[in-house]
Amino acid sequence: MIEILREGPGLRQVTCSNCQSLLQYDERFDTKEKEEFKKIIEYIICPVCKTKTVVRWRKK
Numbered sequence: 001m002i003e004i005l006r007e008g009p010g011l012r013q014v015t016c017s018n019c020q021s022l023l024q025y026d027e028r029f030d031t032k033e034k035e036e037f038k039k040i041i042e043y044i045i046c047p048v049c050k051t052k053t054v055v056r057w058r059k060k
């Protein structure tokens with residue numbers, strides 16, 4: 001069995017803001033972006049509760 005000793009560069013973990021599930025996602029593929037109040041919001045959709053969790057934002 002293969003174990004992950006250290007995650008690759010694109011993998012991140014975040015806790016869902018709604019159901020508190022600990023999620024692992026790949027920031028290169030899994031995040032979506034939207035524009036809101038002149039900021040770029042990066043978010044993922046929790047597969048458990050389908051709620052949007054913001055993982056990062058930056059100024060436009």
Ligand SMILES: [Zn+2]
Pocket residue numbers: 016017018019020021046047048049050051
């Ligand atoms: Zn959730």
